[in-house]
Amino acid sequence: MITNLENILSDSAKRMKRSVIRELLKLTQKPEIISFAGGLPAPSTFPIDELKQISSEVLEEDGNAALQYSATEGDSKLRSILTQRYQKHGLTISEDNLVVLTSSQQGLDLAGKIFLNSGDKFICGLPSYLGGLGAFSSYGGIPIGIKFDKYGMRSDLLEATLAELLEKDDLPKFIYVIPDFQNPAGITMPEFRRLEIIAIAKKYNILIIEDSPYRELRFEGIPQKMMYELDASGQVITLGTFSKIFVPGFRIGWVIADEAIIDQFVKAKQSTDLCTSSFVQKIAAKYLEKGLFDKNLKGIIQQYHRKRDVMLEAFEKHMPKGVSWTKPEGGLFLFLNLPENMDAEDLFKIAIQKNVAFVLGSAFHCDGSGKNTMRINFSFVDEKECRIGVERLAESIKTLMSNKCLSL
Numbered sequence: 269m270i271t272n273l274e275n276i277l278s279d280s281a282k283r284m285k286r287s288v289i290r291e292l293l294k295l296t297q298k299p300e301i302i303s304f305a306g307g308l309p310a311p312s313t314f315p316i317d318e319l320k321q322i323s324s325e326v327l328e329e330d331g332n333a334a335l336q337y338s339a340t341e342g343d344s345k346l347r348s349i350l351t352q353r354y355q356k357h358g359l360t361i362s363e364d365n366l367v368v369l370t371s372s373q374q375g376l377d378l379a380g381k382i383f384l385n386s387g388d389k390f391i392c393g394l395p396s397y398l399g400g401l402g403a404f405s406s407y408g409g410i411p412i413g414i415k416f417d418k419y420g421m422r423s424d425l426l427e428a429t430l431a432e433l434l435e436k437d438d439l440p441k442f443i444y445v446i447p448d449f450q451n452p453a454g455i456t457m458p459e460f461r462r463l464e465i466i467a468i469a470k471k472y473n474i475l476i477i478e479d480s481p482y483r484e485l486r487f488e489g490i491p492q493k494m495m496y497e498l499d500a501s502g503q504v505i506t507l508g509t510f511s512k513i514f515v516p517g518f519r520i521g522w523v524i525a526d527e528a529i530i531d532q533f534v535k536a537k538q539s540t541d542l543c544t545s546s547f548v549q550k551i552a553a554k555y556l557e558k559g560l561f562d563k564n565l566k567g568i569i570q571q572y573h574r575k576r577d578v579m580l581e582a583f584e585k586h587m588p589k590g591v592s593w594t595k596p597e598g599g600l601f602l603f604l605n606l607p608e609n610m611d612a613e614d615l616f617k618i619a620i621q622k623n624v625a626f627v628l629g630s631a632f633h634c635d636g637s638g639k640n641t642m643r644i645n646f647s648f649v650d651e652k653e654c655r656i657g658v659e660r661l662a663e664s665i666k667t668l669m670s671n672k673c674l675s676l
């Protein structure tokens with residue numbers, strides 16, 4: 269075994285940390301624990317029988333191509349189907365604006381690879397998706413967090429921060445946003461806020477990365493236009509994925525951008541993995557072509573809508589005064605605020621003993637704030653477990669509250 273591993277690591281390897289969430293998930297794997305911690309889709313939404321059938325069809329009809337290397341840009345049929353879907357949703361794009369990726373996490377990584385030199389700044393939300401922060405930080409990117417209000421990233425604070433950074437000739441490379449059913453906060457940015465952020469990005473000539481895994485999981489309310497559509501000048505890069513609207517195991521995502529930016533993604537992907545699996549792309553394309561995707565998605569939305577309602581009802585019933593939470597119109601998560609003086613880390617220890625788990629909100633805050641917050645997933649557990657889990661969580665919060673009173 270090599271004895272000087274630490275000495276030979278690259279700077280970027282030294283910057284990489286194991287995901288706090290993935291580490292926590294290990295803790296929560298005991299069968300007796302009801303876990304609201306992960307961001308996992310419900311396995312009951314996976315169309316196993318149909319995929320068995322389609323996999324054999326692909327092997328029979330197109331086996332050689334399915335098992336061969338394929339174009340870096342992606343399977344032409346899948347690109348075409350995805351492009352048409354976005355065109356229907358209002359985007360003026362052609363297939364040349366879309367490249368298939370090995371998940372949207374690869375898109376985040378490639379964005380870091382393409383745009384960030386060590387020490388470069390990027391803007392993110394307080395809170396923001398941990399996997400995005402990790403990918404950008406591994407290239408030496410420095411996060412500048414912007415606080416949220418009920419509409420998402422505060423545009424007044426964004427403008428003030430950029431003005432200050434411009435003075436120092438240290439403008440960030442991009443603004444990272446998750447406009448629909450944000451992970452972790454569950455907030456959707458209304459159109460006026462999207463437009464404000466786009467106007468600011470234009471004023472300072474910086475890119476926007478619109479990370480959009482949850483957009484199609486809307487249970488209620490009015491869809492807000494994508495930032496890509498609202499901008500129409502090529503300053504927005506959009507990432508999409510099948511992970512939450514089909515199956516995460518396929519690891520299929522995509523990037524949509526101006527052609528000059530797409531060219532950079534193709535070059536960066538070539539040195540990363542050459543191409544995304546031809547086989548899974550062909551299965552996915554056939555699944556969509558047969559019209560099965562939309563039918564299945566309808567079922568996913570119905571199931572998660574119901575689960576969200578069950579969770580909200582349980583919260584209303586059991587949570588003590590002083591605790592508040594977001595009521596997302598879609599997606600997988602809601603975000604819970606404990607009273608200011610309480611620390612979710614203390615709560616976690618009690619909760620684990622009561623066999624319920626969640627993710628600390630502070631993990632999503634690049635400045636270490638958000639100590640009294642927590643992310644709760646409602647897509648994975650079944651309705652019965654959800655009710656029991658919320659009751660245990662509420663009991664844990666009450667225990668922490670009474671411990672606090674005793675120690676005053």
Ligand SMILES: Cc1ncc(COP(=O)(O)O)c(C=O)c1O
Pocket residue numbers: 307371372373374397399446451479480481508509510511516520521
């Ligand atoms: C905001 C956000 N972006 C990207 C991802 C990564 O998704 P994928 O499975 O496509 O890599 C996730 C996964 O939870 C996410 O929440």
